[in-house]
Each structure stands twice: as structure tokens, then as C-alpha cells.
Amino acid sequence: MGSRAVDGAGPEQPPGGSGAGAPRLTRQQLFTMLAAASINFSSMICYSILGPFFPGEAEKKGASNTVVGLIFGCFALFNFLTSLILGNYLTKIGAKFMFVSGMFVSGCVTILFGMLDKVPSGAMFIGLCFLVRAMDAISFAAAMTASFAILAKAFPNNIATVLGSLEIFTGLGLVLGPPLGGFLYQSFGYEIPFVTVGCVVLVLVPVNMCLLPKYDSIPSKESFWKLFLLPKVLVLCFTIFSLSACLGFLDPTMSLFILKKFKLPAGYVGLVFLGLALSYSLSSPLLGLLSDKMPVSTVLIACLLFFKRLFFSQLWMFVLVLVFLGFSLGMSAIPVFPEILQCAYENGFEEGLSLLGLVSGLFNAVWSLGAFIGPTLGGFLNEKLGFEWASAIQGGWAVLSGLATGIFYIAEARRKRYVDSSLQNPPSDNEERTHLLGSET
Secondary structure, three states: OOOOOOOOOOOOOOOOOOOOOOOOOOHHHHHHHHHHHHHHHHHHHHHHOOOOOHHHHHHHOOOOHHHHHHHHHHHHHHHHHHHHHHHHOHHHHOHHHHHHHHHHHHHHHHHHHOOHHHOOOOHHHHHHHHHHHHHHHHHHHHHHHHHHHHHHHHOOOOHHHHHHHHHHHHHHHHHHHHHHHHHHHHHHOOHHHHHHHHHHHHHHHHHHHHHOOOOOOOOOOOOHHHHHOOHHHHHHHHHHHHHHHHHHHHHHHHHHHHHHHHOOOHHHHHHHOHHHHHHHHHHHHHHHHOOOOOOOOOHHHHHHHHOOOOOOOOHHHHHHHHHHHHHHHHHHHOOHHHHHHHHHHHOOOOOOHHHHHHHHHHHHHHHHHHHHHHHHHHHHHHHHHOHHHHHHHHHHHHHHHHHHHHHHHHHHHHHHHHHHHHHHOOOOHHHHHHHHHHHHO
8 A cells, every 4th residue: 555645744754664663653643543542442332332232122112123223224324424524524623623522422412322211112212212323423423534534644654554553442342332231231221331431431522622633724625526436436435335234234133133042141242242343453453554455355255144054053153253254344444444545645636634534534424324224224134034144145245345346456456567567668669650650551
């Protein structure tokens, strides 16, 4: 992956660069990483805490499997819609203000979600679930869009390494969310998991107001459509979508399957989620450092197709598949953001925070679109066909993106070799004269 410097974004040779010894992090870079780590951790623990117990609680309140899938999916839908808008207006709103305000709203609505058990069952409960999840999605989109753009600004030459390293905190949130949510729910009831996590997020808000540096930038006239319609970006966006759809499918479906298939209590269901989250978080730093040009989304094919029936007989086999799934997710997803950014540079986009906001917004929007389609379609398929067949069908997203990505990169490599050979061996004057005479006759 080629590197590109961004003016004013840090030292000439950022950490992780080549040379006898990589320089230490600057104060600005260190504070930026701490702020990004806090939003990665807090957002993921808020997102994942629902998994072990909310589907069962929602069923008691009169929500079907399809409706539960829609409740999970609406978070991603609103995230998708607002990421595009917020990414486009990042420089006008201000990256730091967008980051901090998004975190504050997320903490408040997380606490509010814990009050929904007091709402009457039926349409009112379902409607308020959709409303609160939508508010949480908008705040999450604001914080994450700003975070990605700020990181790319602070670490222009090794963004994949930094993103991979920070995924430890994403994985930590995913790891702690399900078991913590399951334990607190089983011990204290529905409200306490949300109140606890929401208060932690609110405590981090003033900390980030002090830590996060302010980044200024001049707005540009580049558009999402110009970026999105680049052929390479289209392929990479399809890869993002397939990964997110496959992962999002598990949110409303896997906990119910584990409860019914393996007869585990809610507190232990969260531990099963550790297989995916731990493998993803522990492998991400290395995968970020060794970021490849080709996102290997085809690895997901085996994992999700194995879900069909082979590994359902025993719990340890099911967890083993989740481990492979987490590793392949990191291998596929981490290289995509820097690849889109590099493609934008190669096609003449102006460097700066404005472009980083566009790329960050596009990445988050496409990921959120997959996260909406995955649980929404997954909840419906799970209700009609069962978890085994539904997971096999969801694996089709990975199959298609793997084929599309492989074909595109092979074609691009052949085109580059042809161009390079033409530059190294230009036609001689006699060959050109012969060609011209032949064309005239």
C-alpha cells in the first residue's frame, strides 16, 4: 500500500516507518490515539451488550424474530444515512465537536434504553426501541466518522497500522460487552447493564474534551459520488458491505440459537461471543502492520458455510468457527480504509481533513448498510428457515465479494504489468513509421 503525507499531520517519519529507529509518538498523536481508543471501546461495549439477553427480553414484550432483527438493523440504517451527511460536513461542524458530542449523546441514550423495560408490551415498546436505537446510531456515526478522519490526519503514512492497533480496544469492547451484559442482567435485571455502560461513556466525555487536539481544515468541493463511483472504490465498498452483513447477521440470531441448541443460561451465552471478539482484537495489530492490498474476504466463505451443519453438534466446534471468523474479519476489513484513501489520492482528490471526512463517512456508511441488511434479512431467514440455513445463505455475500475482489485485482495487476512493460520497451522509430504507413494504406 502506498503512503501519502498530509500537511500538518505529524512528523515526517511517523511511528512504524522505516529507518534505524522509529521516532516516538508526539504528544498530539498520543492524545489522538487515547481518544480514539476510548470511542472504539465505549461504542462497541454499548453495541454488543444487548446480544445475550435483549432478543429474549424483546420476545417477552411481544416482538417477533423479524422485529428483533429490525431493531438491531435500524441502528445500522440510521448510521448509514447520517454517516454520509456527517462525513460531508465534517470540516464545517468541526471534527472535535462532532466526536465529543456524539459520545455524549451515545451515553445518554444508552441509559435511556435501560428504562424501556418499564414500557408496556407491544407496539409502544417496539416503537421506543426503534427511536432510541436510531438516536444512538446518529451519535455513534458522528463519533466514529470524526475518529477515522482524525486518525488519518494524525497518522498519514501508517494509518493501517494505527487502525489495526486500535482494534484491540474495539475487540475489548466486543469481548466485555456480551459477558458483562449477561452477568449484570442475570444478577440485577434489565436496567443495570445499560445504566452502567452509559455512565462509563459519559465519564469519558470530559476526558476526551481535554485530550483530543483540535484539527482545522479548509472545506473542499469533492463529492461522495465522485469518490464512490471509482471502480476500485466500488469493489472495496462491496467488500465492506459483505463483511458487515455477515457479522451483523449474528447479532439478533446467534444468542437465541445458543440458548435453544446448547441450553446455556444468559450469563454464559456472552462467553461464546468471546471466540469471535478475542480472535479479531488479538490479530488486528499484526494484520494492520502486514496490511495487504487484497482484502481476503473469501476466508469468510468457509466460516459461514461451515455454520450450515458441520459444527453445530458440539459447542466447542461452534466456538472454533467463531475464532476463524474473527481472524478472517480482521484480515479482510483493516486494509480497506487505507486502500480507499490511497485510491482517492491516485485519482486527484485534494489532501486534507475534508477528504478524510469523505472517506471516513463512506466507509462507515457502507459498513452500516451491511449491518442493516445482515440482521434484517438474517432475522427473517432465521424465522423462516432456521439458523443453520440462514447462516449458509448469508455466506453468499462473502462469496460474491471474494469473486469480485479477486477478479478486479487480477485485472488491475495485468493492466499495470502491461503499462510498465510498454514504458520500459517503447516502440522504435522504425516500428512507429511502419505502423503509421500501414495505417495510411
